[in-house]
Amino acid sequence: MSYKNYEPNWYTGEVPPNSYRSVFKWGDPAQIKAPRERMFRDVIRRFGIDESHFHQYSQPLGLEEVKFDIPTQLDEKHIAALKDIVGADFVRTDDYARFSVAYGKTMYDILRARNGIVENIPDCVVYPDTKEQIEAIVKYASEHAIPVYVYGGGSSVTRGVECVRGGISLDMRLRFNKEVRFNEVDQLITVEAGMSGPKLEEILQARGYTLGHFPQSFEYSCVGGWVVTHGSGQNSTYYGCIQDIVLGQSYATPQGTITTDTHPRKATGPDLDRIMMGNEGTFGVLTHVTLKFSRLMPQNTRRFSYMFKDWPTAIEFARQAMQSEAGKPSVFRLSDAEETSIMLNMYGIMDTPLKHLFKMKGFKVNEMCLFLGTTDGEAGFSKNAAKKLAKIARAHGGLTMTSYPVKRWEHGRFTDPYLRDTLQDFGVVMDTMECAVNWSNMAQVHAEVREVVKNRPNTVCMTHMSHVYPQGGNLYWIFIILENDAEEFRKFHASILDAIQRSGASMSHHHGIGKMFGPWLEGQLGKNEYAVIRALKNHFDPQNIMNPGGTLGLDLADEDKRCLK
């Protein structure tokens, strides 16, 4: 990097192949991202610390080889049977293979991994090649009551992949990532659930299409994970969330195979696609997924940004925009005052003549809110949507900020997670939470949850909405704290979940529930409502072998649940 003043000794060295760091570090082992000087100065200012904090690492770097003493509990005959199904080379019981699928990417995971806390690992890792192999594995596991977990892209931030009861983890990355069918007439593609975001887009874009599903985890998440957790991408306002994109699934469950059809709409009883989606591996293993795709028309994308004088005005703009019926925008990202102030700094906007404009208009840092947006689709559609949005922005006193902030945001949209590891070496923890809200209580949820987060001294709390609808949207929090202890982190995290539940929002918009949010789910949905999910679980998996150990809260004792409403 090229700091003008003191720059910490960011760890940019090698990530040894079998090390803890190679597991917990985000993404490409060779890619490292350090904060720009401006951001670094902003962080230390906000934390009230000085440069000396960065004179030494406060977290283990995790460069040592993964090694632990937890023997495989699975009988040799089971290992042999699994090898019969997938081939001898594709069942592993070594420490590295087992640890590499144990954790996801929430900070609780990374704090444990850095500090050598190894728990909830599988007895063996299986690398399936085909749908039929997975069906055979689930059948075998069912006959012998062996727990089955799935590791897709590994980007879970809800402890979704953790093998609390040992057993088998299916690592989909190696082989279960192939194209199955391409139907251009119906604009449908069928793929194996382990296919990664970039591979799918490569296949589609080479043929002139796109899925339009770009979560921040895009590069290191997979189709199956998107579907079973109810994921959504940063362009979901136009392309839809994953449930709008999926049209056909196949699952291997202890009750046999479940396959849904690909008719675009039907009135044939409760919708099986939607009964299965969101089960997070507790009903069975997702194998094949059929997805709708759209035309790739990047030439029609329009980019724009506006600054609003404060959060209430910005929310009102967002609501009016989503209720205008002028065509849905693609990216729609509205930052609150704290996030805006950090972005202004990061993007260097306060060093430009714009600062005079803000002053003239009476816009204040720590009050004003930045909106970034794009439109997609056919040329006339995209143009009209952008034009109408500009009109609504102006009617709410929005100042146009050109396309520059959007381009800056696009530049970092998939690489920002790399910053987390670099900063965390010095005890600076960045993590996220999100929820779904109606417009009528958007301001209240924002205020209540923010108050709880800010209650912790020296906490950066940035909020934006990034998925919007005529009836409401999500609120997404990025918080930055100084914390070295996994359990302390977990307590802080839980206090935010409590706040979300008390505020009346839905406690996840697109991250899912996993094992980390599991204790809150029954309280969120209600007792009778939650019993429906449990009934489905009991139907598919009466022995509780599919992702057991708290996923969706299904096998938690009542005293381990949080019902605050």
Added chain:
Amino acid sequence: MSYKNYEPNWYTGEVPPNSYRSVFKWGDPAQIKAPRERMFRDVIRRFGIDESHFHQYSQPLGLEEVKFDIPTQLDEKHIAALKDIVGADFVRTDDYARFSVAYGKTMYDILRARNGIVENIPDCVVYPDTKEQIEAIVKYASEHAIPVYVYGGGSSVTRGVECVRGGISLDMRLRFNKEVRFNEVDQLITVEAGMSGPKLEEILQARGYTLGHFPQSFEYSCVGGWVVTHGSGQNSTYYGCIQDIVLGQSYATPQGTITTDTHPRKATGPDLDRIMMGNEGTFGVLTHVTLKFSRLMPQNTRRFSYMFKDWPTAIEFARQAMQSEAGKPSVFRLSDAEETSIMLNMYGIMDTPLKHLFKMKGFKVNEMCLFLGTTDGEAGFSKNAAKKLAKIARAHGGLTMTSYPVKRWEHGRFTDPYLRDTLQDFGVVMDTMECAVNWSNMAQVHAEVREVVKNRPNTVCMTHMSHVYPQGGNLYWIFIILENDAEEFRKFHASILDAIQRSGASMSHHHGIGKMFGPWLEGQLGKNEYAVIRALKNHFDPQNIMNPGGTLGLDLADEDKRCLK
């Protein structure tokens, strides 16, 4: 009417208040619709019959008072308990009340009603006033194992309302039709499930909004029926099918109340709204429904129609239009050659100079296909969508037919069902079937099902698609036959369902399954897939008291099922 030549003596007399005709006749008792002369001539020509067929009625008119000898089986103490819940005036056991909720509006129902076949009536009819009353009734019925049926608008064409096991029918029309909550900020309205289409639109339009849900049954169907059967309206391509419009429901089930939240999207396990929708009363009684509404902007509606030279070209136009991403049209109705030839005749288009244009272009009657469309939404959006659609139509050789056919269609869109009763007095039966298909097998399904229908001599078989998506659409058949016998009609109907299932389409796009299609559902979905719906049924209603007797095929013996795939 004003025929130039012989006109049958259409029955235009009174419909006595307590008569069979008052039950089976469509809609407003005072409204009667006879075919125009042109249509009448067309029908007799196609049937190969002559005017003498119409010299006398071939069906009973059903003018006598409803009267039968089927005593109520329900114990007096149960009647008293129900009166305690809803008030003494709101429980009825007289013949007329019981018969009036026994049948829906498929031709099998009407043939039975005309011919005095009374079966599957409830023991008593209850007229609830509140959600709490319905919850108390379901609780009571559950405690005493009394079957519970629901009669909403009564427009079921799947025998959805029939009280096969007697018990209680909840008639929602009288009192359970009130507004509960109106939330303008979130564009959400909550209503009691028995609210009718016109009442809901009146409430919304008075405030500048619309639901945009206009099925042909609009005037005599209700919100609850739309939701539990997965209905969709003629403008669904823009406004969405009912599952896109509902955001929040409450049900009274034997397992207690189920209430979903109104957050616009969430990742909190399988979607409860979608688990409940489409249950057709087999899980519980839908009480409150929260619906998204849109701005009412009739000034932005654009109307247009195009003629295509043949069905394959027309299908290709439809697919391209739906995959263009230029904004979804609102009405999208594409008729096949037979339907087109009848519409040309009905609308008198072949008497205009257009016939010369068709000749010049080489378009042939019995080959060419008529498309009717509208666009809605914000002005620029609607304009762009219409413009792009026109461009795609031209690229497929479509001839513009102006907005005239759309206006003619709009004129009759809700009143065409009145024709059914008038014609049926003379044994002319008009009924409908529909299915959901992907583009890639649209032509094949059309051909295969049509072949079966046309196998019956002298059958008029009109087909259109009226709900379209980037991945496919529906096919909707209107068939006209000469038939006086209910059982013969049912056999013919079943042969069409067989053909739909064999062709690989989904056997209902928006009519639902009810008891009439129930035998086919397991074959349609597959054994393991169907078992999921049964598991939900067993959870909610282990005693099988909710709409029992074949609804969704749930309590049918295996030998009564049709699995043809």
